[in-house]
Each structure stands twice: as structure tokens, then as C-alpha cells.
Amino acid sequence: MILKGIILYCVSQIETERSVSAVYYIITGKRSIQTVQDMHIYQLKNFFGIDTNIDKSDYDQLIQACEAEQLLIKVDDEKQLYRISRQGERWLVKENDQLYLNLFKGAQYGANSHTYFDRLRLLIQTLTNSKMGYFQFIPVIENKDVENWVKRNYSAIKPVTNQFLSKLYEELLQVLHRFPVEVAEMFVDRLTGYKSYGKSINQLAKQHNRSTKTVHLIITGFLHFLIDIVMKEEPFPILRFIAKDLTSSVYLTNTAQITHQFLHNGNTIQEIANERNLKVNTIYDHIVEIALYDSDFSIENYVSKADQQEIIEAFYQTNSYRLKTIKDFVDNRISYFQIRLVLAVLQNEVESNGSIS
Amino acid sequence: MDQLAEQYTLLQNQLDKFFGYPSFRLGQKEIIQDIMEGKNVLGILPTGSGKSICYQLPARLLEGLTIVVSPLISLMIDQVKQLKAMNFKQAVAINSFMDYRERNDVLRNLSHYKLVYVSPELLQHDQIQQKLGEVKVSLFVIDEAHCISQWGHEFRPDYLKLHEIIHVCNYPAVLALSATATPKVQEDIIQALGNQKMVKHVYDMDRDNIAFCIKEVNDDQEKNAKIIALCKKYRVPSLIYFSSRQAAEKVSQILIQNLGYRIAVYHGGMDQHDRITIQQQFMNNQLDIVCCTSAFGMGINKQNIRLIIHYHLTTQVESYIQEIGRAGRDGEASVSFLLYSKKDIHLPKNIIKKDLPTKHDVMVIFEHLYNLYMADQPLPVKGEAMNRFHINEVQWRFICYQLEHHGIIKDNTIFFKNNVWLRARQQINEYCQHRITMKQAKLNKFLTWVHQKDCLRKYLYHEFQSGYKTPKYQCCTNCGFSWDHWSPVQIVPMEEMTETWQDKLKGKLLVGVKDETE
Ligand SMILES: Nc1ncnc2c1ncn2[C@@H]1O[C@H](COP(=O)(O)OP(=O)(O)OP(=O)(O)O)[C@@H](O)[C@H]1O
Ligand SMILES: [Mg+2]
Ligand SMILES: [Zn+2]
Numbered sequence: 063m064i065l066k067g068i069i070l071y072c073v074s075q076i077e078t079e080r081s082v083s084a085v086y087y088i089i090t091g092k093r094s095i096q097t098v099q100d101m102h103i104y105q106l107k108n109f110f111g112i113d114t115n116i117d118k119s120d121y122d123q124l125i126q127a128c129e130a131e132q133l134l135i136k137v138d139d140e141k142q143l144y145r146i147s148r149q150g151e152r153w154l155v156k157e158n159d160q161l162y163l164n165l166f167k168g169a170q171y172g173a174n175s176h177t178y179f180d181r182l183r184l185l186i187q188t189l190t191n192s193k194m195g196y197f198q199f200i201p202v203i204e205n206k207d208v209e210n211w212v213k214r215n216y217s218a219i220k221p222v223t224n225q226f227l228s229k230l231y232e233e234l235l236q237v238l239h240r241f242p243v244e245v246a247e248m249f250v251d252r253l254t255g256y257k258s259y260g261k262s263i264n265q266l267a268k269q270h271n272r273s274t275k276t277v278h279l280i281i282t283g284f285l286h287f288l289i290d291i292v293m294k295e296e297p298f299p300i301l302r303f304i305a306k307d308l309t310s311s312v313y314l315t316n317t318a319q320i321t322h323q324f325l326h327n328g329n330t331i332q333e334i335a336n337e338r339n340l341k342v343n344t345i346y347d348h349i350v351e352i353a354l355y356d357s358d359f360s361i362e363n364y365v366s367k368a369d370q371q372e373i374i375e376a377f378y379q380t381n382s383y384r385l386k387t388i389k390d391f392v393d394n395r396i397s398y399f400q401i402r403l404v405l406a407v408l409q410n411e412v413e414s415n416g417s418i419s
Numbered sequence: 420m421d422q423l424a425e426q427y428t429l430l431q432n433q434l435d436k437f438f439g440y441p442s443f444r445l446g447q448k449e450i451i452q453d454i455m456e457g458k459n460v461l462g463i464l465p466t467g468s469g470k471s472i473c474y475q476l477p478a479r480l481l482e483g484l485t486i487v488v489s490p491l492i493s494l495m496i497d498q499v500k501q502l503k504a505m506n507f508k509q510a511v512a513i514n515s516f517m518d519y520r521e522r523n524d525v526l527r528n529l530s531h532y533k534l535v536y537v538s539p540e541l542l543q544h545d546q547i548q549q550k551l552g553e554v555k556v557s558l559f560v561i562d563e564a565h566c567i568s569q570w571g572h573e574f575r576p577d578y579l580k581l582h583e584i585i586h587v588c589n590y591p592a593v594l595a596l597s598a599t600a601t602p603k604v605q606e607d608i609i610q611a612l613g614n615q616k617m618v619k620h621v622y623d624m625d626r627d628n629i630a631f632c633i634k635e636v637n638d639d640q641e642k643n644a645k646i647i648a649l650c651k652k653y654r655v656p657s658l659i660y661f662s663s664r665q666a667a668e669k670v671s672q673i674l675i676q677n678l679g680y681r682i683a684v685y686h687g688g689m690d691q692h693d694r695i696t697i698q699q700q701f702m703n704n705q706l707d708i709v710c711c712t713s714a715f716g717m718g719i720n721k722q723n724i725r726l727i728i729h730y731h732l733t734t735q736v737e738s739y740i741q742e743i744g745r746a747g748r749d750g751e752a753s754v755s756f757l758l759y760s761k762k763d764i765h766l767p768k769n770i771i772k773k774d775l776p777t778k779h780d781v782m783v784i785f786e787h788l789y790n791l792y793m794a795d796q797p798l799p800v801k802g803e804a805m806n807r808f809h810i811n812e813v814q815w816r817f818i819c820y821q822l823e824h825h826g827i828i829k830d831n832t833i834f835f836k837n838n839v840w841l842r843a844r845q846q847i848n849e850y851c852q853h854r855i856t857m858k859q860a861k862l863n864k865f866l867t868w869v870h871q872k873d874c875l876r877k878y879l880y881h882e883f884q885s886g887y888k889t890p891k892y893q894c895c896t897n898c899g900f901s902w903d904h905w906s907p908v909q910i911v912p913m914e915e916m917t918e919t920w921q922d923k924l925k926g927k928l929l930v931g932v933k934d935e936t937e
Contacts, residue, residue, distance in 0.1 A: 186927065186928065190929050195934075200500045201500070223934075227928045227929060227930060228928070228930050230928060234924060235924065243920070250927065254927075255926070255928065255929065256929060258703065259703055260696070264693055
């Protein structure tokens with residue numbers, strides 16, 4: 063249900079400028095330039111990568127279901143363009159309280175939020191069990207990095223276990239009050255303590271009469287919002303400590319990062335392509351990605367000031383993010399790569415200056 | 420002190436030191452002594468008797484590596500976790516959940532481990548075999564060894580190749596363990612392991628604290644009603660076994676609606692995490708009833724399971740014994756309750772058929788392989804083959820094993836020789852027929868037992884051993900079992916449902932709870 067809400071919302075944002083697959087790629091967090099650009103352009107960053115496990119076929123079915131319920135209207139079959147119907151808009155309003163769409167902060171915390179939860183869960187399990195002198199418990203989390211994180215911190219916390227637990231309790235109590243009861247309940251039930259094993263996603267789903275997908279999304283959203291609060295507000299030292307070294311912006315792909323390094327060292331695009339045995343086009347992709355994140359990144363090496371101006375003009379005149387539309391509008395010598403670069407920078411400016419137009 | 424006694428005390432000290440048990444249980448000492456002397460051992464001990472110690476202690480004491488072949492991933496992971504919790508860090512389970520890198524790490528450092536759990540399928544990997552050839556393997560264990568006979572033939576053909584692995588490991592001491600193996604199965608096991616000489620330690624497997632109750636009903640509705648009534652009367656830790664996942668799901672819903680107890684489902688279709696969760700909650704008494712398939716059980720070691728209900732018939736006596744073996748590990752009075760209706764009989768029959776390809780399947784497969792061969796194409800991959808031939812994974816695995824055996828395929832190349840193919844096809848068909856007949860016979864034996872008018876205890880075990888212990892509590896339906904004479908300790912219902920999340924959080928974080936050490 064929440065996924066449905068998210069899809070409807072996303073489609074309403076992109077209107078008919080992209081196929082519905084674009085939404086799929088945003089939700090599953092595809093690290094392609096196109097998708098990263100899309101999420102910026104249509105302001106769907108909050109939903110970026112919030113569920114990386116949806117099958118494309120399941121997604122397509124959901125779209126069809128929305129169409130059958132007349133929440134979405136198909137505009138172009140071949141290009142898979144949809145728009146949201148009046149009914150769809152009403153549905154979004156009506157179900158709003160159940161959808162928790164405002165919890166999500168995908169692009170910011172997406173990938174790391176579950177690690178946060180894993181740390182928290184294993185830490186609580188470890189502390190409560192050791193408090194009771196029970197060391198034969200079976201860890202809820204089987205992730206080496208998380209295990210190591212708990213181990214690293216355990217010895218420091220151990221002598222003050224009781225204070226730590228009650229302080230953690232207070233912080234959680236305080237922060238959980240900001241969430242709907244259903245969400246707080248799910249979170250608490252998922253925790254594992256001493257001789258009290260947390261509920262599985264399946265069990266939570268049955269208990270709250272939700273689908274497992276929805277429960278998973280609720281927890282994701284919960285974590286995004288929680289981390290956001292504890293990072294921004296003062297009185298949560300413990301919850302913030304758990305987030306330490308998790309919240310750095312990580313969404314520049316590795317390979318783009320390497321390219322970034324090469325550029326930094328003064329290599330040309332061609333040199334990088336040769337050196338890394340990659341296509342020049344791939345390096346172009348990296349550069350656009352870098353331009354999207356690094357507002358200090360100068361694109362002048364790749365597009366002259368004059369050409370930048372021409373592209374920006376074209377963008378405002380056509381009022382479209384479609385590369386093809388803009389390409390047709392500008393002089394032939396201007397490449398797609400250059401257009402994408404300029405749009406990326408433009409996007410960055412929009413981000414920092416508020417809304418477009 | 421003579422040498423033997425001295426050695427015994429030594430072993431006992433080590434048992435205490437590593438596992439914290441003051442003394443050995445029946446059979447453990449004898450088996451461990453033989454292993455430490457490098458002998459091959461076949462150990463048949465009842466469920467819950469502590470077979471694991473028979474290799475876990477030697478693994479700690481022996482110089483080289485102990486390999487344990489185990490049929491279920493969840494079982495392996497569980498055991499490794501428990502060992503780690505007991506501070507035995509050099510234990511690991513190599514399994515298909517590991518990613519490539521993790522597995523490589525383990526393999527690269529194989530000699531640093533002492534106890535390695537692995538599935539028979541993974542043992543077929545060249546990389547693993549090569550590694551095993553390089554390190555010193557001191558002990559090769561087959562846990563739940565009846566799988567060799569029960570599953571080996573179609574389910575898990577790789578079980579039949581274990582003797583090759585023993586060869587690769589340079590003939591370490593071999594230990595085969597099971598709780599359910601008739602003399603015939605024992606022979607199967609010894610043969611599949613390469614016909615080496617094995618010292619047999621066979622103990623009686625009857626459970627004198629479990630009563631057998633069988634009830635014929637008209638249909639599933641009546642079963643549900645009976646179960647609901649029974650569970651209303653007895654809120655005790657219970658397992659209900661089903662022959663299909665769907666039935667387990669469905670009935671669990673009905674029970675939840677009617678009982679309001681804490682009930683969960685467990686089957687092979689659930690992901691690893693959910694399975695561990697359910698298992699742990701059940702262990703911690705957070706659940707009253709688990710509706711499950713045969714995927715739950717093997718190796719599950721909860722002390723106070725009081726009631727095992729069979730909603731469906733099993734396909735053979737061995738599975739039934741295995742499943743009821745979960746009950747009453749603490750020795751308290753427990754009951755096995757089997758429900759069946761006349762309509763049920765097609766279920767196990769279908770299950771038997773589902774494991775093997777039909778004559779028609781075989782024909783279609785051979786024709787298609789011939790076309791592939793002519794077109795110079797390789798053997799189709801699993802998913803594709805299952806789709807094309809409309810067969811399931813078990814059947815495809817069986818076919819591959821057979822084709823390999825007949826020299827028709829090697830890796831994924833097809834080799835053609837007219838007379839070889841003709842003979843192979845005929846033999847495969849005959850073999851399937853033979854297997855089905857045999858399994859049918861096993862099913863019939865179980866059915867005969869179910870309809871037995873004489874003492875059920877006597878006939879349940881009679882193929883496995885000559886006698887049986889006098890039951891500690893009630894015996895069986897035919898000896899006058901009565902529910903009224905059963906009064907197990909009941910679960911005191913918790914207030915969990917009405918607690919607020921604030922209360923729960925406080926409880927989970929043990930706020931205001933005294934330290935154990937205070
Ligand atoms: N010598 C001993 N003294 C006390 N407890 C023991 C001893 N040996 C084993 N146990 C305990 O007995 C329980 C059952 O052991 P284990 O799981 O090895 O049984 P098993 O024979 O493998 O059963 P199954 O056939 O169900 O797999 C475990 O809790 C184990 O710790
Ligand atoms: Mg066992
Ligand atoms: Zn009897």
C-alpha cells in the first residue's frame with residue numbers, strides 16, 4: 063500500500079516526461095546518471111533507493127493494478143507514459159495518514175539506515191543479555207561489520223550498562239512519541255532483548271494487518287526520520303553516537319569517485335578512459351554524476367560559457383528536462399553530454415536556492 | 420588406575436572444560452573413545468540424546484580438521500552459533516548463503532578452523548575438494564546420516580558421492596550419526612560411505628516418556644475442531660506438522676482466530692532470518708504453537724515441547740519418529756497426536772510421486788537432449804530445464820545424476836551413443852519404478868502401523884530394535900491412553916497483547932531490572 067502511494071506520488075511529480083520505469087529506478091536506487099538526475103529534477107530524492115528489492119515484474123503489475131483501479135491513466139502505451147488521475151489524487155489525500163510518505167529521506171540515509179537499525183538491535187541484545195550474565199544468546203544480526211562495531215564499543219559501555227540502557231530508553235521514548243503509534247509499536251516489537259526475541263517482518267505484518275512490503279517500508283521510513291532527528295537535534299547523544307560514520311554522503315558511485323580522483327590529478331577524459339579501460343561515454347557519465355554532487359565542480363573545461371548560456375536559454379524556452387527536446391533547440395555542435403552537464407549544474411543551483419521557475 | 424580408566428577421566432575433564440557437562444550421556448563416551456583411536460563409527464542414538472557432542476568434543480581435541488556433513492543450512496548455522504556462544508570460535512558453516520568472498524576467505528584459511536559444517540552439495544565443488552585435499556582432515560562426520568538412504572537416491576544425489584570425498588580427504592576416521600536407521604538403512608549408510616569397516620554403536624531409540632495417540636476423523640474440519648478443543652484444554656508448547664506449506668499457513672490462521680494464542684508458521688519457503696526468528700521465539704517460550712513442515716525439527720532442541728500433532732500422515736515411519744522426537748526432551752510426559760482421515764492417503768502418495776520423473780518425462784527429456792546434441796548445444800541450465808520439461812528441482816537433480824551416471828552428460832556437455840541411451844532410458848525408468856514401489860512399501864508400513872490394533876509402541880520400533888522400554892507414563896491409544904490422565908504444566912498467558920509500546924520498550928531494555936551479578 064505504501065509502495066502504491068509512493069508510486070502515485072512519483073508519477074504525479076514526473077507527469078508524462080518520463081516512462082514509469084524511471085520511477086522504478088528511483089525507488090530501487092539505480093545508480094545511473096539518468097536516474098540520479100531524474101530524482102533531482104523531479105524532487106523525488108526522498109524516495110531514492112528506499113527499496114532495492116522490488117522485482118520489475120512486480121512493479122509492472124502494481125502499475126497495471128493502479129491503472130485498473132483508475133488511479134493512473136495510461137497516456138502512451140509504447141513509451142509507457144502515465145499520469146495520475148483525479149481519483150488517484152484523491153486516493154493520495156484520503157490515505158495520506160496511513161502512508162507516512164513524509165518519513166522518507168532516501169537519498170540522504172537510504173543505504174545506511176538499515177545498518178543503523180542493525181547496530182541498534184545488536185547493541186541492545188548484547189547489553190541486555192550481558193547484563194543478565196547470559197552470553198549464549200544467538201545474535202539477531204549476522205553482519206561482520208555490525209558485529210565489529212558492537213565489539214569495538216562494548217568494552218567502553220559495559221561498565222556503565224545500566225546508565226546506558228536507561229539513557230537509551232529515555233531517548234527512544236522521547237523520539238518515538240513523534241511517530242504514529244503503529245510505527246512506534248513496530249519498532250519496539252522488532253527489538254530483541256534478553257530472552258525476548260524480536261518479531262519478524264512477517265509477524266509484524268500479520269499483527270498490523272499490513273503487507274510485509276509495507277512493514278519493510280515503514281521501518282525504512284522510520285529509520286530515515288529517526289536518523290534525521292537525532293543528527294539535527296541536541297538531546298540524543300546515544301542515538302546519534304550509533305549513527306556515527308554512517309551518514310556521510312555515499313551516493314557517488316565508486317567508479318565515479320575514481321574518475322573524480324583522476325580528474326583531480328589533471329588527467330583528460332581520453333586519458334582516463336584509456337587508463338581505466340572504459341568507454342569515453344562512461345567517463346562522461348561519471349562527470350555528470352560528479353557535477354550533480356559537487357557544487358564546486360567546474361564544468362567550464364567541458365562547456366564554454368557561451369554554450370552554457372545557450373543551453374540554459376533552451377531549457378527555459380522549452381520548459382523541459384527532455385534531453386532530446388533541448389538538443390533539437392540548440393546549435394548542432396552542442397552535445398548531449400554538454401546538455402546533461404549544464405542541467406546538472408542547474409539542478410544544483412535549484413537545490414540550494416529553493417524551487418524552480 | 421588402568422589406562423582406560425585414566426583416559427576416560429581425561430575425556431570427562433575435557434567434556435567439563437569445553438562444554439560444562441559433568442558426565443557423559445549414554446553412548447557418548449564409547450563413541451568418542453573409538454573416534455579418538457581413529458576408528459570408523461556408526462552411531463545410532465535416540466533424538467535429543469546428545470549426538471553432537473560425539474564429534475564436537477573430538478573436534479576440539481583432534482589435531483586436524485573435523486568436517487561435518489549436515490543436511491539443513493539452518494541446522495548448521497544454528498549449531499555454529501551455539502558453539503561460538505560457548506566460545507568455540509574455530510567453527511564455521513560453509514553454505515550457499517555466504518557470498519563468494521566470504522567463502523573464499525574461509526577456504527583460504529581452512530586450516531585455522533577445527534570444525535567445519537558443510538552441505539553435501541557444496542562438497543561437490545572442485546575448489547572445496549581441492550582445499551580439502553591440501554589440509555589435514557582428522558574426522559569426517561555425517562550427521563543425520565539416514566539422509567543418505569532416505570534422500571540420497573533422488574533428493575540429494577550428492578549424498579551418494581560422499582565416499583569420493585572421503586577419498587579426497589585421505590581417509591580420515593568416519594563418524595555417521597542418526598536417530599532413525601533400520602538395519603537396512605544402516606547397511607545403506609555403510610555402503611554409501613565406501614564400505615569401510617565401521618564399529619556400530621546402536622542404542623534403543625524408543626522414547627519412554629511419549630504417549631502415542633491416533634485418531635481417525637472424517638475431514639480437515641473435524642481435525643481443526645479437535646485441535647482447537649485440545650489446545651484450549653492444554654496450552655503447552657506444541658508443534659503441528661503438515662505435509663504442505665499452504666496447509667500450515669491456512670490452519671495457523673484458523674488457530675489464531677480460535678485460540679488467540681501466540682502461533683507462528685515455519686516452513687522451507689521462509690527466508691533464513693524469519694526461520695531463525697521463529698525458532699528463537701519458540702525456544703524462549705514467546706510462542707505457544709508452531710505450525711510447520713518437516714523443515715522444522717531436525718536438531719531442534721527445546722526441552723519442554725509437550726505435544727506433537729500430525730495433521731497429515733508422513734510418508735514413512737522414520738520421518739514420524741524423527742518428528743515426534745522433538746517432544747519431551749526433559750523427560751516429562753508428552754504426547755504424540757496423529758490425526759488422519761481416509762481422504763488423506765493421496766497426500767503422501769502424491770509426495771512420493773512428485774520426487775521422481777514419470778516415464779513420459781523421461782521420454783520427453785531424452786528426445787530433447789538428442790535434439791540438443793544434434794544441434795551441438797549444451798545441457799540446459801536448471802531453471803530452463805525445469806520450465807521446458809515441466810518438472811521440479813528434485814526431479815531435475817535426479818535426472819542429472821542419472822545421466823551423469825550413465826555417461827550421457829559430463830559437466831554440461833551431452834554425449835551420444837545409441838545403445839547407451841537406449842539402455843540408460845530403460846534403466847532409469849526401471850529405477851524410478853523400483854523406487855516408487857519401495858517408497859510405497861514404506862508408506863504402507865506406516866499405514867499398517869497407523870491402523871494397528873495392538874500396542875503402537877511395540878510396532879513403531881519393531882523394525883529398528885528388538886525390544887522397548889516400559890513407558891514412564893501412558894503408553895498408547897490401544898493400551899488405553901486417556902487425555903484425562905495427562906496433566907502437563909501449562910503456559911501462563913502473558914499480558915503482552917495489551918501492553919503499550921512504552922511498557923514493552925522498558926521491558927526490552929531491562930530498565931529497572933536488577934543485574935544478574937548484583
Ligand atoms: N553429556 C551431556 N550432559 C548434559 N547435557 C548434554 C550432554 N550431551 C549433550 N547434552 C545436551 O543435550 C541436548 C541435545 O543434544 P543434541 O542436539 O546433540 O542431540 P541430538 O542427539 O543431536 O538430537 P537430534 O537427533 O534431535 O539431532 C543439548 O542441549 C546438549 O547440550
Ligand atoms: Mg543432532
Ligand atoms: Zn501401547
